[in-house]
Amino acid sequence: MKIFYELTTYNKNNKLKNKIRERCHSFVKPFLQSFYIATSGNTLTDIVAINGTASTQYGGTLVITHAGNSVEGSVNSKGIQVGINDTAVAITDYALNTQIINGTSTGRLEYYGTYTCNYLVSGSTASFDIEGIFKNSSSGDIIIKEVGLYGGYIYTNIPTTCCFIRDICTPTTISDGEWLKVKYTIQVTA
Numbered sequence: 622m623k624i625f626y627e628l629t630t631y632n633k634n635n636k637l638k639n640k641i642r643e644r645c646h647s648f649v650k651p652f653l654q655s656f657y658i659a660t661s662g663n664t665l666t667d668i669v670a671i672n673g674t675a676s677t678q679y680g681g682t683l684v685i686t687h688a689g690n691s692v693e694g695s696v697n698s699k700g701i702q703v704g705i706n707d708t709a710v711a712i713t714d715y716a717l718n719t720q721i722i723n724g725t726s727t728g729r730l731e732y733y734g735t736y737t738c739n740y741l742v743s744g745s746t747a748s749f750d751i752e753g754i755f756k757n758s759s760s761g762d763i764i765i766k767e768v769g770l771y772g773g774y775i776y777t778n779i780p781t782t783c784c785f786i787r788d789i790c791t792p793t794t795i796s797d798g799e800w801l802k803v804k805y806t807i808q809v810t811a
Contacts, residue, residue: 622807664678698771699735702720702768703721705766715783718767728759730755
């Protein structure tokens with residue numbers, strides 16, 4: 622399995638400004654734990670959620686994408702996330718180090734949701750994309766230094782949101798009025 626992420630910025634007129642594509646190498650511990658639970662039906666007692674609290678989880682359903690934007694001032698709970706911290710990734714990371722909050726005030730981005738799309742099988746390769754859209758309405762520049770993917774884990778209506786992927790990316794400046802699209806491409810080859 623290969624995963625790539627792509628950061629694409631658009632200016633105020635929705636014209637392409639910059640595109641960066643890099644290989645993702647930064648799965649963190651909650652990804653493996655959640656995948657293990659989902660495929661085995663077994664219980665794990667030390668899954669650390671994005672708030673730093675460890676919980677017990679039982680065989681259930683993984684939920685990764687979150688369509689629609691989150692409440693003003695809140696941390697978006699699922700889907701693609703962005704942040705401003707470039708501290709090296711550790712396998713024990715459970716959240717972005719400095720996640721950007723949803724909103725229009727200084728230092729915030731508007732979260733427009735995360736969507737799964739572009740499912741494709743061609744020859745011996747299969748892939749799909751997970752895309753998140755963000756807008757800077759904060760009246761200043763924001764420099765993106767980390768990206769990640771959060772997913773929910775639900776068993777009998779007990780939600781736990783975990784960080785599955787956290788990557789340090791090439792610093793990307795989003796000026797006021799500009800848009801950012803972050804895309805993860807998940808690909809397998811036979």
